Structure formats: structure tokens, C-alpha cells
Amino acid sequence: MSETDLQGVLEALLFVSDEPVSAAELAKIIDARPSEVDSALAFMANRLSDEERGIQLREVAGGWRLYSHPAYHEIIERYVASWDTRSLSQAALETLAVVAYHQPVTRSDINAIRGVGSEGVVSSLVDKGLVREAGRSSTPGNAILYGTSRSFLERFGLKSLKDLPPLEQFAPDEHARRIIRERLSAASGHADPLDLEARYASVSPDDDFDEELESELELAVELRENEH
Numbered sequence: 001m002s003e004t005d006l007q008g009v010l011e012a013l014l015f016v017s018d019e020p021v022s023a024a025e026l027a028k029i030i031d032a033r034p035s036e037v038d039s040a041l042a043f044m045a046n047r048l049s050d051e052e053r054g055i056q057l058r059e060v061a062g063g064w065r066l067y068s069h070p071a072y073h074e075i076i077e078r079y080v081a082s083w084d085t086r087s088l089s090q091a092a093l094e095t096l097a098v099v100a101y102h103q104p105v106t107r108s109d110i111n112a113i114r115g116v117g118s119e120g121v122v123s124s125l126v127d128k129g130l131v132r133e134a135g136r137s138s139t140p141g142n143a144i145l146y147g148t149s150r151s152f153l154e155r156f157g158l159k160s161l162k163d164l165p166p167l168e169q170f171a172p173d174e175h176a177r178r179i180i181r182e183r184l185s186a187a188s189g190h191a192d193p194l195d196l197e198a199r200y201a202s203v204s205p206d207d208d209f210d211e212e213l214e215s216e217l218e219l220a221v222e223l224r225e226n227e228h
Contacts, residue, residue: 006032006040011066020063020154061153088128095121096130100152100164104134104145122146130155 001009009030014021027037041064045057055066068076088096098113099105099122110118125131126146134147148161158164 001030001032003040006030006036007044010037010040011044014057014064014066017065020059020061020065022063025063058157060157060159061150062159065154067157089121091118091121092125096125096148096152099125099131099146100148100161103147105147106137106143106145108143110146 010026013026013029023037023041024034026032026041027034030037041057041059045059045064048056052069052071054069054072056069057064058067094114095110095118098110098118102109102113107119107122110122122131126133129149129151131146131152132149134145136142137145152158153160
């Protein structure tokens with residue numbers, strides 16, 4: 001298969017895929033060497049970026065997927081506004097941010113940080129596939145722990161949780177940054193007296209918990225521990 005044919009078939013496969021596809025999987029489908037596919041995908045991604053095309057090829061959530069160019073998001077948003085019934089409300093975005101930066105987290109943690117009840121919002125995010133149950137806390141009541149899903153990484157264009165921007169950069173000043181730090185610390189201490197490592201260790205080995213997401217939550221725990 002020529003280089004042109006290889007790029008063409010990869011582009012066609014990615015065009016019809018509704019989720020990221022790994023280079024290894026693509027290589028298996030077209031009976032090519034993984035190294036060839038890796039090189040072709042990297043070349044395609046660079047070419048689309050350099051040419052300022054309407055679509056871009058990105059590596060996210062362990063695979064490759066085509067996305068619309070960020071420069072045209074405002075126009076695209078206007079186009080889909082009339083039929084995108086699954087767009088996220090402000091409350092959903094706030095709750096999702098708490099889960100993303102504080103995971104694994106219980107509903108009581110989320111309520112403490114947001115200052116309002118979030119039960120319905122959490123259920124909605126689970127239904128949308130952006131948040132998933134990640135085991136149970138070992139504290140009395142064995143509250144459900146929540147973490148972000150692979151779909152979350154995909155929808156927000158992240159390769160892993162390491163690509164989340166620092167939370168404090170969204171604060172307009174030092175006062176706001178201090179409040180963020182205090183609320184995160186207070187929520188963790190108030191809702192669950194165990195430290196994050198112990199909470200994570202409490203996740204049952206019988207839970208349906210894939211290895212990639214497990215490593216993501218381990219990273220989240222490490223990041224949270226480094227903040228203190």
C-alpha cells in the first residue's frame with residue numbers, strides 16, 4: 001500500500017468512527033505495520049494543522065479521532081444549537097469540573113464544594129457517559145465514588161487527566177485561588193476523613209473498573225496529594 005493510499009484509508013476509517021481508534025487497532029484492520037500507521041497518523045495530523053483545514057486529527061483518550069478546527073467552533077455552535085439537546089448546563093459544567101479535579105469523589109464532596117445539592121446533576125452526567133461510578137468509599141455508608149470517563153477525555157480533547165489545565169488558572173485573583181484551595185481541602189476533610197490514597201484503596205476489586213481509568217484516578221490522587 002502506498003503512502004497516499006495508507007493515509008486515505010486511515011482518514012476514511014477515522015471519518016466513520018464515533019470514538020478514538022488506536023494506531024494498533026487501525027494497523028490490524030488494514031493489515032499494516034503499527035510503525036507505518038503511527039508515522040502516517042502523525043504526518044496527517046501535522047498536515048491538517050499546517051494547512052489550517054476545517055478538521056484536525058488529534059490523539060485523545062488512547063486513540064486518534066477527527067475534530068473540527070477550534071477556529072470554527074463558534075460557527076459550528078450556532079449551527080448545532082437547535083438540535084444539540086444534550087448540551088451541558090452551567091450546573092452540570094460546575095459539577096463535572098469538581099469531579100474532574102477532585103476524583104475519586106463522593107456526592108457529599110461535590111455538594112460541599114459547590115455549596116448546593118448535586119444529586120440530580122451527577123445522575124445526569126452519569127447518563128451522558130461523562131462521569132462513572134469508580135467504586136465505594138470505606139467510610140460509614142460506603143458512599144459511591146465518582147470519576148470521569150473515557151468519554152469525558154474524548155469530548156474535551158484530552159489525552160489524559162495530565163492535560164487538564166491547572167484549576168487555579170481559572171481564578172481571577174489570589175483571593176479566588178485561596179478560596180478554591182480551601183474549599184477543596186475542606187470538602188475532603190469534612191466529607192471523608194480518610195486521605196485520598198486510602199479512599200482509592202477502598203475501591204472494590206470486583207468493580208467494573210478498566211485499567212486505563214484506574215491509572216487516571218491514581219494520577220488524580222497523586223496530583224491532589226502534591227497540592228498539600
